[in-house]
Amino acid sequence: MSDSDGLFGGGFFEADAPRPLADRLRPKTLEEVVGQDHLLGEEGPIRRMIDQGRLTSMILWGTPGCGKTTMARLLADQTDLAFEPLSAVFSGVADLRKVFDRARDRRMGGKGTCLFVDEIHRFNKAQQDGFLPYVEDGTVILVGATTENPSFELNAALLSRCQVFVLNRLDEEALNLMVGRAEDLEGRPIPLNAEARASLLGMADGDGRYLLNMVEALYALGISKPMDRDELAKVVQRRLPVYDKGQDSHYNLMSALHKSLRGSDCDAALYWFGRMLAGGEDPLYIARRLIRFAYEDIGMADPAAAVQALAGWDTYKRLGSPEGELALTQVVIYLATAPKSNAAYKAFKTCQRVAKDTGSLAPPKHILNAPTKMMKDLGYGADYAYDHDSEDGFSGQNFFPETMKRENFYQPVERGFEREIRKRLDYWDKLRKKRNQS
The missing domain is CATH 1.20.272.10 (Zinc Finger, Delta Prime; domain 3)
Structure with a gap:
């Protein structure tokens, strides 16, 4: 007998080894999975696949602890597929080749393979490309799990061959149900009052696995008197919010x-x-x-x-x-x-577009400086009206290119200080029209 078949490989005493609460409460059927009725309920797309006896390659996208791994294993069970689990963190090309070889052998014997890849986004482009021929010819049904947006992290070629299903973050109802199952298994309530129980659910932040780990820690305290929220905070650490600054x-x-x-x-x-x-x-x-x-x-x-x-x-x-x-x-x-306006932003976008469309139109000559005699002879600066010499400090001259019609890029709104700006622009427009008519 080899070590892998005996004491060191999960042999005689594996059933007697201590198992974490989260593992002992792992759902045995898809009906026991909580919080994902939109996928597994009677009208859910994955439920329809199961009912029709077919399974297609898919990507399960969801937050940590929402049941991605459990769902993949149960999908394999309910479709009579061999289950091959891999983690992209600990596996490489050699591991994938071994899985594909075993899957090919099974296929020749008439049995399919469900390849589950946890954190599939960790595989690079070349490794993701390696899945394509085996997914295309049906050697494996790929079920990938990711906490990151597949649109950004997975190859378009791989995504085109898989359906993407979004798993819900576990809500309070789902987390409460998981706590109830833990209490049924342990045969006693968790040692918390109602306020502390609600706080415990908040601490889990939608992560069912983390919640059950906290519940197990509470049972291990061996106390009988229910704790309040402050006492709970001293013995259980709040889970940090799910947040990846780069993702x-x-x-x-x-x-x-x-x-x-x-x-x-x-x-x-x-x-x-x-x-x-x-x-x-x-x-x-x-x-x-x-x-x-x-x-x-x-x-x-x-x-x-x-x-x-x-x-x-x-x-x-x-x-x-x-x-x-x-x-x-x-x-x-x-x-x-503050009052809101995107008038300046819109003016910027519009003037950028018009500037590109109109090309290299020259400014009108009357607003150009004429530092040399030749430039004066060419008309540079001719007939320029110095605005401060006008009675109201406004000449009304045209400053757009001569061949371009006037544009109104900036359209202030009737909110906040832009009300005053609107009055100023209307005043200058009125004077401009008056000067141009005279």
Whole structure:
């Protein structure tokens, strides 16, 4: 007998070895999987595949602890496929070749293979390309799991051969159900009062595996009197929010903050700002984006917004964390409550487009300087009207190229300071028309 068949490879005593609570509570059927009814319910697309006795290659995209690995294993079981699990973190090309060889042998014997690849986004482009012929000819049914946006992390060729299914982050109802199953298995309630129980679910942050690990730690304390929320916080660590500064959540939360500011929802903006800080985002990155927002979405409706944003950035650079974060908090509040206008942003985009379309049109000669006699003879500077010599400080001359019709790039809105700017532009338009008619 080899070691792999005996004591050291999961032989005689494996059934008696201690197993984590999360493993003991792992669903045995797809019906026991919580929180994914949109995929596994009666009308769910994966349920329909199972009912029809067919399984196609797929990518399961979801947050940690939402059941991706469990679903893949159960899919293999319910479709009578051999289950080959791999982790992209610990596997390479040699491991894949072995799996494909075994799958090819099984196929010749009339049995299919479900290849489950955890964290499939960790494979590079060449490794992902290596799946293609085996997925195409049906040697394996690929089930890949990823916490990252497949659109960014997986090859287009591989994505075109797989269906992408988005798994829900586990909500309070699903997490409560998992705690109930743990209590049934243990034959006793978790030692928490109602308030602490709710706090425990919040600490899990949608991660079922993490929740069950915390529940197991609570049972291991061996206490009988229910703890309150403060006592719970002393013995169980809160799970850090899921946030990867280089990946999808980074852009999602920034987008949420930007759009909350644009929508003048101060409280929502503060929430997403807090989420980014809690996830470890660089406050200076947030500060830069707040400055961009001040110019793009507020602009001249409140010119002080950009000043506030710059001051907040400068304050943070001088004070650092955590004192400087209060300055950024003030900026978030100011920007959220300021009047909004994207007129300057639209003017910029439009003038850029028109400038490209019109090419290299020369300025009219009357606004060109004439430092040489030849240039004066050519008409440079001729008939230029010095605006300050006019009674109202406005000449009304044309400053566009002579062959180009006048454009109105900047269209201020009737909000905030842009109301005053609108009055000024209307006044100058009126004078311009009057001068040009005379």
